[in-house]
Amino acid sequence: MSDLRPPSPAAAIVVAAGKGLRAGTALPKQFAPWRGKPLVLHCVEAFARAGIKPIVVVVAPDQIDHARVLLAGIEGLRIEPGGVMRQESVRAGLQALAGDPPTSVLIHDGARPALPATVIDRLLIALETASGAIPVLPVVDSLHREGSGRVAREELHRVQTPQAFHFADILAAHRSWMGPPDAGDDAEVARAAGLEVALVEGDEALRKVTFAADFSQPAPRWPRSGTGFDVHRLAEGEELWLCGVKLEHTRGLVGHSDADVALHAVTDAVLGAVAAGDIGEHFPPSDPRWRGAASHAFLAHAVALARERGYEVGNVDLTIVCEAPRIGPHRPAMRAALSAILGTGIDAVSVKATTTERLGFTGRGEGIAAQAIATLIPLDEGNS
Numbered sequence: 001m002s003d004l005r006p007p008s009p010a011a012a013i014v015v016a017a018g019k020g021l022r023a024g025t026a027l028p029k030q031f032a033p034w035r036g037k038p039l040v041l042h043c044v045e046a047f048a049r050a051g052i053k054p055i056v057v058v059v060a061p062d063q064i065d066h067a068r069v070l071l072a073g074i075e076g077l078r079i080e081p082g083g084v085m086r087q088e089s090v091r092a093g094l095q096a097l098a099g100d101p102p103t104s105v106l107i108h109d110g111a112r113p114a115l116p117a118t119v120i121d122r123l124l125i126a127l128e129t130a131s132g133a134i135p136v137l138p139v140v141d142s143l144h145r146e147g148s149g150r151v152a153r154e155e156l157h158r159v160q161t162p163q164a165f166h167f168a169d170i171l172a173a174h175r176s177w178m179g180p181p182d183a184g185d186d187a188e189v190a191r192a193a194g195l196e197v198a199l200v201e202g203d204e205a206l207r208k209v210t211f212a213a214d215f216s217q218p219a220p221r222w223p224r225s226g227t228g229f230d231v232h233r234l235a236e237g238e239e240l241w242l243c244g245v246k247l248e249h250t251r252g253l254v255g256h257s258d259a260d261v262a263l264h265a266v267t268d269a270v271l272g273a274v275a276a277g278d279i280g281e282h283f284p285p286s287d288p289r290w291r292g293a294a295s296h297a298f299l300a301h302a303v304a305l306a307r308e309r310g311y312e313v314g315n316v317d318l319t320i321v322c323e324a325p326r327i328g329p330h331r332p333a334m335r336a337a338l339s340a341i342l343g344t345g346i347d348a349v350s351v352k353a354t355t356t357e358r359l360g361f362t363g364r365g366e367g368i369a370a371q372a373i374a375t376l377i378p379l380d381e382g383n384s
């Protein structure tokens with residue numbers, strides 16, 4: 001694509017010297033990974049794709065080595081030490097280009113990683129008739145100022161970067177900047193020097209990445225489902241537990257734990273939904289700790305594990321397969337017990353029963369089978 005363009009007369013400066021304390025990340029924000037790559041690398045690559053060079057990245061003096069490693073191998077890249085204030089860092093970037101000055105320069109905040117080529121094009125076109133150009137977006141919400149009422153939003157713009165200028169003009173403007181100590185952006189510095197700054201259409205994608213939430217879960221997360229199936233043998237002299245409810249019956253289920261076949265199927269469904277193995281892996285029958293254990297602990301463990309991975313149970317549908325006892329009379333108690341362990345409402349839990357028409361091991365009353373499906377939904381950010 002860039003082969004079709006004339007050689008670009010524009011250079012770029014990426015300002016990445018801030019401490020980024022608001023983001024709550026271990027690294028300075030501009031070096032923290034976002035969608036798989038450091039923020040500042042996204043910016044640099046966007047300029048490189050648009051054929052802009054050289055690209056000067058301005059970082060805090062103690063971050064130069066780190067930046068060299070993160071940005072190694074990018075053609076036309078230079079790393080320069082910045083100052084305490086943003087304006088000082090931009091000036092340092094401009095001074096670094098002054099020896100071999102480009103015609104124009106795009107000055108960009110390293111915390112705006114998604115930089116569309118269309119915005120770069122609009123800025124460079126605007127520079128054909130103006131000393132400077134900045135991307136802006138309209139204010140869509142109503143605005144209100146305490147004490148004085150509504151503010152006309154038509155007069156206001158949200159200002160983004162990159163901001164583009166004729167190089168010699170903006171260099172002179174930064175050199176003559178007299179304060180306040182820092183400038184909000186380069187348009188402010190340009191206007192203070194009497195330069196005309198044109199407005200071009202910005203892009204919502206260019207928003208600044210600011211808070212920790214921006215770094216935590218970039219990819220969309222979908223509901224996940226899992227299935228479970230289990231069988232236990234019926235025998236004399238055993239207790240019969242189903243869904244954490246003890247049923248009076250002539251026989252009960254045999255197993256290492258309480259053999260609650262229904263809870264085991266639901267536990268495997270929940271584990272399956274988050275691809276966390278199966279019940280035998282988490283609670284091996286060979287482990288004496290689980291001898292006679294109440295199976296609600298297994299299900300509670302699976303639910304906690306799912307929460308750790310960012311999911312909660314949306315709903316569960318369980319089918320118990322047996323000729324006897326009759327499940328219907330116990331259904332309300334079973335649903336209540338299950339919903340208490342799952343942390344859901346009762347209406348999110350379905351318990352069904354069927355026979356196999358006297359066929360097979362369930363039909364002959366040799367055992368009880370259960371199968372379940374669980375659908376898990378991503379936890380709300382504020383809910384985790």
Ligand code: MG
Binds near residue numbers: 231232255259261264
């Ligand atoms: Mg089992």
